[in-house]
Amino acid sequence: MNIQRLFQRTLFGIFLLFGIIAVSTSWVCIATVDSQLSEEYVSNSKGIAKTIADASVDIILNRDLSALQSLIDQFLEIQGINYIYIVNEDGEFLAHTFVPGIPEEILSSDRAGTDSIERSFSDAENYIEVGSPILAGVAGSVYIGMDKSLISLKIQRAVGRQMYLISSIFIAGIFAAIWLVNLAAKPVSALLAYAVQLAQEQKGEQATQNPLLERDDEAGQLARLFLYFAKIVDPDRVEPQAAK
Amino acid sequence: MPLLTRRNLLKTSIAGSLALPFVTRLALAQESLASEGVSDSQIVLGTSAAFSGPSRGLGIELYRGAQAYFAHINGQGGVRGREVVLKLYDDGYQPVPSVQNTMKLLLEDKVFALFGYVGTPTVTRVLPILKKFQQEDILLFFPFTGAQPQREPPYGEFAFNLRASYREETQGLVDNFLSVGRTRIAVFYQADAYGRSGWAGVRKALSAYGESIVGEATYKRGSRFSSSMRDQVEILKKSDPQAVICIGAYGACAAFLRDAVDAGLEIPIANLSFVGSENLLQLISEGTEASDRYSRHLVNSQVVPSYEDESIPVVKEYGELMRRYNPKVPGDLYQADYQPFDKSFVSLEGFVNAKLLVEILNRLGDAPSRERLEEAVFSIKDFDLGIGELISFSPERRQGMRRLYYTVVEEGRFIPLYDWSARFS
Numbered sequence: 007m008n009i010q011r012l013f014q015r016t017l018f019g020i021f022l023l024f025g026i027i028a029v030s031t032s033w034v035c036i037a038t039v040d041s042q043l044s045e046e047y048v049s050n051s052k053g054i055a056k057t058i059a060d061a062s063v064d065i066i067l068n069r070d071l072s073a074l075q076s077l078i079d080q081f082l083e084i085q086g087i088n089y090i091y092i093v094n095e096d097g098e099f100l101a102h103t104f105v106p107g108i109p110e111e112i113l114s115s116d117r118a119g120t121d122s123i124e125r126s127f128s129d130a131e132n133y134i135e136v137g138s139p140i141l142a143g144v145a146g147s148v149y150i151g152m153d154k155s156l157i158s159l160k161i162q163r164a165v166g167r168q169m170y171l172i173s174s175i176f177i178a179g180i181f182a183a184i185w186l187v188n189l190a191a192k193p194v195s196a197l198l199a200y201a202v203q204l205a206q207e208q209k210g211e212q213a214t215q216n217p218l219l220e221r222d223d224e225a226g227q228l229a230r231l232f233l234y235f236a237k238i239v240d241p242d243r244v245e246p247q248a249a250k
Numbered sequence: 251m252p253l254l255t256r257r258n259l260l261k262t263s264i265a266g267s268l269a270l271p272f273v274t275r276l277a278l279a280q281e282s283l284a285s286e287g288v289s290d291s292q293i294v295l296g297t298s299a300a301f302s303g304p305s306r307g308l309g310i311e312l313y314r315g316a317q318a319y320f321a322h323i324n325g326q327g328g329v330r331g332r333e334v335v336l337k338l339y340d341d342g343y344q345p346v347p348s349v350q351n352t353m354k355l356l357l358e359d360k361v362f363a364l365f366g367y368v369g370t371p372t373v374t375r376v377l378p379i380l381k382k383f384q385q386e387d388i389l390l391f392f393p394f395t396g397a398q399p400q401r402e403p404p405y406g407e408f409a410f411n412l413r414a415s416y417r418e419e420t421q422g423l424v425d426n427f428l429s430v431g432r433t434r435i436a437v438f439y440q441a442d443a444y445g446r447s448g449w450a451g452v453r454k455a456l457s458a459y460g461e462s463i464v465g466e467a468t469y470k471r472g473s474r475f476s477s478s479m480r481d482q483v484e485i486l487k488k489s490d491p492q493a494v495i496c497i498g499a500y501g502a503c504a505a506f507l508r509d510a511v512d513a514g515l516e517i518p519i520a521n522l523s524f525v526g527s528e529n530l531l532q533l534i535s536e537g538t539e540a541s542d543r544y545s546r547h548l549v550n551s552q553v554v555p556s557y558e559d560e561s562i563p564v565v566k567e568y569g570e571l572m573r574r575y576n577p578k579v580p581g582d583l584y585q586a587d588y589q590p591f592d593k594s595f596v597s598l599e600g601f602v603n604a605k606l607l608v609e610i611l612n613r614l615g616d617a618p619s620r621e622r623l624e625e626a627v628f629s630i631k632d633f634d635l636g637i638g639e640l641i642s643f644s645p646e647r648r649q650g651m652r653r654l655y656y657t658v659v660e661e662g663r664f665i666p667l668y669d670w671s672a673r674f675s
Contacts, residue, residue, distance in 0.1 A: 068403070069398070069399070069402065069403075070397070070398030070399060070402065070447060070450060071446050071447070071449070071450040072370060072374060072397050072398060072399060072443040072444070072446045072447035072450065073374065073398075073399050073443070074446070075442060075443045075445070075446035075447075076371065076374040076375065076399070076442075076443040079345075079371070079442055079443065101446055103441060104441070104468065105441050105468045105469060105470050106467050106468055106469065106479075106481040106482045106485060107466065107467045107468060107481075107482070107485045108466075
């Protein structure tokens with residue numbers, strides 16, 4: 007019997023088990039956080055877009071566009087909002103927050119509605135864009151771009167925390183497994199050594215005085231069984247002390 | 251020595267009770283005046299402006315011009331015996347600090363009025379505070395911005411402007427460019443309320459001619475001369491413009507001019523008065539022997555005449571008082587690495603602002619109060635400030651001047667531009 011191999015297999019099993027747990031819980035975590043944050047993002051963005059749209063009506067109809075720009079600049083301070091733009095009913099840009107200019111992707115897109123869409127600019131970042139009509143659309147629309155990297159960052163943080171917890175449990179599990187395997191392996195090793203001793207001794211008293219024979223677990227029963235078979239094979243053997 | 255008799259005590263208490271209401275009323279009046287930023291010896295005005303950061307030159311020069319006149323008046327005994335004092339705070343040309351400073355000026359310092367604010371993004375955020383405190387009759391005088399929000403409802407009634415508006419400045423530039431056949435006009439602007447105000451002015455002026463802005467590019471407020479504006483230049487080059495109107499501050503506009511000319515965009519590049527012309531010229535001239543390569547494309551609109559033209563009475567007075575007082579920004583706001591200009595368009599504007607404000611304070615009489623401040627402003631009718639333009643205010647007219655001046659650079663100095671076709675055809 008190869009104890010080392012038994013130990014390796016146990017460790018492999020633990021690794022496999024924890025790997026499956028880590029991957030599956032991470033996947034569930036990513037999917038849950040992503041979907042919940044995206045929904046929350048879209049919902050909040052729509053609320054902000056509607057607030058700007060409602061506040062814009064009076065400015066667009068009665069006031070200078072600098073007041074409109076001042077309004078959207080204040081909302082840009084909210085974490086996660088990457089850009090805001092307002093177009094009139096003809097699609098002409100009235101105010102925006104883009105630097106150094108309005109991205110080609112937005113200029114070239116024919117944005118009719120105010121549904122949520124995903125956008126990807128040349129800066130390789132991904133955005134969720136939501137819109138809200140101003141005065142039911144007859145005065146234009148407000149669009150807000152929310153940075154998806156913030157969602158990714160939050161997912162990374164959530165998964166990171168989860169992996170930290172699983173890794174801690176895993177490391178504790180390894181130490182526990184080593185201790186348990188050692189606990190199980192010691193009597194097996196002693197039994198193995200005892201079997202070898204029985205096989206080597208022609209007629210010895212030492213085999214009958216092994217402390218293994220006094221154990222009341224499976225190792226002790228096997229040791230006594232080995233001695234019993236050894237006596238059948240060689241009747242000159244002395245009765246074990248424990249058996250007396 | 252009066253004895254402490256029953257009769258004397260009775261006399262004293264009767265006299266005391268008769269005098270008490272008058273004494274109390276006087277004390278309350280004194281307290282009320284002091285709480286309005288006015289005491290027997292001072293009238294305190296509050297200022298929040300850029301004294302640090304990439305646009306500090308604007309705040310510093312505006313203050314220096316105003317302080318030259320206030321120092322002159324204070325040296326002569328002040329306004330009806332009261333010294334005019336400016337309480338200064340630095341906002342770095344950022345909206346949030348300007349709001350905080352304004353709250354401090356109103357609630358803690360209890361200033362008489364606000365004066366000499368710098369910038370559109372700052373002033374537009376301060377205006378709602380003035381509406382909130384309208385019961386206190388707080389007014390903002392002569393901010394260094396030509397934006398519309400302090401010129402129209404709902405906040406127009408809380409501010410008085412002296413300078414021409416950005417709408418008028420951009421209208422003038424568009425008119426002149428179109429008059430010399432440059433119809434394809436692009437805009438380079440600061441991505442905030444100031445930039446948008448100028449952009450809207452250009453758009454409106456062009457639409458009157460059936461034209462529209464051919465290209466636009468923005469930059470972030472606070473950009474310095476060291477920033478690259480190549481991306482912006484590339485965006486504008488694609489629209490093949492015949493002129494560019496910049497709505498920005500000197501650091502970014504100088505960087506844009508440098509990168510535009512370096513990229514071969516050799517067309518007229520105009521700036522509004524807010525830019526800080528001398529600061530801009532200094533930046534594009536530093537470290538290059540051929541600064542004319544950049545400056546010959548410049549054309550800046552101004553809201554005050556050339557500070558070199560001492561045939562104009564107020565310019566002569568400005569020159570004399572700047573030389574005499576050479577004001578410096580007080581201790582905690584002092585910027586050791588900033589070298590002020592002997593004279594500049596910005597400090598001349600500050601000087602003119604201060605001169606008109608002193609006239610208004612003088613018209614308040616011996617017991618100035620905020621309550622009568624607006625009335626005093628409206629009493630200004632066809633007032634000759636010595637600038638060549640008569641100034642009037644009324645409830646419908648809250649901007650004193652409308653005249654514009656155009657300047658170009660020759661031999662490292664700004665000179666008036668009268669003939670656009672000779673220069674830019």
